[in-house]
Amino acid sequence: MRRRSPEPVLWLLFSAGGTVTALLVPALLFLFGIAFPLGWLASPDHAYLLSLVGHPLTKLVLFGLSVLALFHWAHRFRYTLYDGLRLKRLSRVIILACYGGAALGSGAAAFVLFRV
């Protein structure tokens, strides 16, 4: 009877996160991180943005994006610490910090997106 390892699930979350991040984040980051702040494009008025983020579908999509992106970061960063900084001996702490951090971040995302 083999003990079930969480690695396959963690890798699937990493892969899903990597995919949705690659597909959606560049456009969002360009608009809200560069174009609007620098005035290259006129930011939509607040009322419209409020209705946009108020829509349940938007909340769901942004929540899914946030959770998957955070678990993508957690998995990749864990191995970056193992191989880049040679910290594999601290793997227990690293695993707790990375996936725990992603879980906390997911909780924060749920709070921000669904409280209103």
Add this chain to the structure above:
Amino acid sequence: MTATPRPYQRPVSLLWWVRRRSYLIFALRELSSVFVAWFVVYLLLLVAAIDSGDAAYQRFLDWSGHAWVVLLNAVSLLFLLLHAVTWFGLAPKAIVVRSRGRRVPPRTISAAHYLLWVLLSAFVVWVVLR
């Protein structure tokens, strides 16, 4: 005289990842995950500001126009693009699909990702700007 067997182990430098160009690109690719995490933080700050009212959103807009924030986001965007390009190039390695017996060429899988990227980006821009 028989030689004493004493195998030599070459030490691995802490900076092993700068020694080859391919290792360096790999390291940068892996570092992109940090900027992915930053984006989530930024996104949640943005949504929270919008939810808090017009004034809060204006304050956020002003803050996001600060030089260091723009620089951080610009660097993040570069890393995100590196992530996307390397991801779409590597995805076919894991995704092996057969159609009528023949394997779908890796370039087709990559192209499908790029197409999806263009379509989704266009959709996002349209939804936000309309």
Add this chain to the structure above:
Amino acid sequence: MAEDMITMEVARYRPELESEPVTQSYEVPLRKEWAVLDGLNYIKDHLDGTLSFRWSCRMGICGSCGMTVNGDPQLTCATFLSEYAPGPVRVEPMRNFPVVRDLIVDIGDFMNKLPTVRPWLVRTEDEPVEDGEYLQTPLEMEEYQQYSMCINCMLCYSACPVYALDPDFVGPAAIALAQRYNLDSRDEGARDRRDVLTSAEGVWACTFVGECSTACPKDVDPAGAIQRYKLTAATNAIWDFLLPRGAR
């Protein structure tokens, strides 16, 4: 007419003489048809008989002559001196393995790991001999053919930074060879290979640097084999979770 020469800077390691490798330079004829291996043999035959190195077929099929040439993992029989003209050419043992002597490394780790992935056809029951051969369509052979090209030269282990940092990693060639059998229609042993491949030191330790596939002289693409298995293993894990034991 004087012949063109090229300097070969060769790593020497004699445990009875030194505690770490030193470099020794030799002047070798730069002949256009000579591989780096020919240069090494010239040194051994004419200049310094004490130089030790492995080689055999000199045509890229036995996998014996892997070394580090100017920092890159290479089969010395498959890379030409003229590519490095005017030189010098630096020849060192394959990285990530303990050096026994000069250019010879201890490949025991790989030899121990290989049988753990059961790189042979596993069947629950063999077909009777009277029934003839196991038949396979060309498409079925295509599924695993690329991974069957591995010559166990271990250049992939030499190129892999994960293996450099963690010698417990099962490694590119072993996983590619496991896939060669997993994907063979005659094989029924995929479950037997799962434990080793899905252990922490199996496919999950791989971070898809991809250098193994770059280094491979036979286009095996071990990186691809590993990523495919990650997806296979993940899918298996989901099926195992969703379907109770009895239904499988």
